[in-house]
Amino acid sequence: MNELKWEAMAVALASLISLVYVWQPGPYPMGAFTFIAQPLFLVAIASYAWKAVKELHERGVL
Amino acid sequence: MNWITLVRALGSLTCLLTLVGAWFIARRNFARLSERPDVSLGITKLPATAFWKIAAFACIVILPAATIAIANYHTFVGVHEVQACSQCHVMRPMVNDLHDPESDNLAARHYKNGYIPTGQCYACHSDYGFSGDLAAKMEGYRHLARYTSRTYREPLAARTRFDNHQCLKCHQGKTAFEGVHVHRDVLARLESSNMSCLNCHGRAHPTRADRTPGSARYDALVAPPVFAEADHE
Numbered sequence: 001m002n003e004l005k006w007e008a009m010a011v012a013l014a015s016l017i018s019l020v021y022v023w024q025p026g027p028y029p030m031g032a033f034t035f036i037a038q039p040l041f042l043v044a045i046a047s048y049a050w051k052a053v054k055e056l057h058e059r060g061v062l
Numbered sequence: 063m064n065w066i067t068l069v070r071a072l073g074s075l076t077c078l079l080t081l082v083g084a085w086f087i088a089r090r091n092f093a094r095l096s097e098r099p100d101v102s103l104g105i106t107k108l109p110a111t112a113f114w115k116i117a118a119f120a121c122i123v124i125l126p127a128a129t130i131a132i133a134n135y136h137t138f139v140g141v142h143e144v145q146a147c148s149q150c151h152v153m154r155p156m157v158n159d160l161h162d163p164e165s166d167n168l169a170a171r172h173y174k175n176g177y178i179p180t181g182q183c184y185a186c187h188s189d190y191g192f193s194g195d196l197a198a199k200m201e202g203y204r205h206l207a208r209y210t211s212r213t214y215r216e217p218l219a220a221r222t223r224f225d226n227h228q229c230l231k232c233h234q235g236k237t238a239f240e241g242v243h244v245h246r247d248v249l250a251r252l253e254s255s256n257m258s259c260l261n262c263h264g265r266a267h268p269t270r271a272d273r274t275p276g277s278a279r280y281d282a283l284v285a286p287p288v289f290a291e292a293d294h295e
Contacts, residue, residue, distance in 0.1 A: 004118050008088035011126050015080040018129050022073035025140055026149045031210030033133055034203065041126040048122045 004051070007044040014040040069136045076129045083121030090114055141202060142181040148287050150209050152218050155283035156183070156267045168266040177232075186228050186266075217273035224266075226252050229259045 017037040021029040056062040098110035108116075140146050148157040159165050160173045160182060169186070172178055178185045188198035208214045230252065233239040240246070244262075251257035260266060272279040 003092060004090075004122065005088045007122050008084040008118075011122055012081050012084035012088075014126065015077040015084070015129060018133050019074060019077040021133060022070050022077070022136060025136065025146070027206065027209050030137065031206050034137070034206060035210075037133075038130060041130055045123050045126060048118070052119075 004048065007047050010040045010044040014038070014044070065139065066136075069132055069139075073129065073132045073136065076125050076132060080121055080125040080129065083117060083125065087114070087118050087121055090118075138199065141199070142184045144181070144183050145289060147183045150205075151284050152209070152214065152216060153183075154285070154287060155273045155280075157287045158283050158285065159268045161287060161289075166264065167268065168260065168264055189225070189227065189231075216275050217270040219270070223255060224258065224260070226255045226257075226259055 014037040017029070017032045021033040021037070053062065092111070092114065095111040095114055096109075100107040100109055101113040103113075144157055144160070147153045156169065159167055160169045162170055163174055165171075169182070172186075173182055184198070188195060245252070248257055252259065268279070268283060271277060272283060274280065
């Protein structure tokens, strides 16, 4: 599997935003969670899945 | 333990675990993991490659999915409360007027008479069932985008005509409603929203003139509202 550096950084940033939102649910933290953190999580998950599937293809598992 | 404490505890746990895990995953060189010794888990040993791949799956897929679910639950349940609406200053005139015992506006009359015990804003601004909930939430996302990007103008104006079914869902069929013969005469027009309940029962919220910045009542209307203990349940 390739390095997962940026995926890890993306989920870390998204988790920080989510942590703020869970404790301070005002409009701006809610906006940051909805429009920044959620897409970051989803892009990181998609990138991870892409790398995992690619590796499984290379190893002949899929 | 109430739901908000539980959501905060679970949300904090998943976020903190993700942060710690992400720190280690970002520093890992996956290409060279086969050279590293096995990782002991107490009851068994795992090759370093397997261990870090499982850890990466947990930190990048499982924990973020849990965080998304918890934070969205926080959003969907939290927005049922009046406090959630009053977080945006443009909604405070409605909330302050709701709590004003001197106000004769329709929302305030419902509040002071205890017609709707909790979630007063949501009760009148969302329809029955899942589709009603979903439509209200999608509209909420639009409000959130407009508010946080500051692409709105005060006083706010309703985008669509108020659907009388929001009133009829509680009032229709009740003795007090059916006993007024005028209601029977205009029921078809009320049901199709061709005639507004507000025509006879007065406005629901403060006037647009009062909600306009610079008006005599504006500062009082946008002051942070004080909530009674009962509103926090």
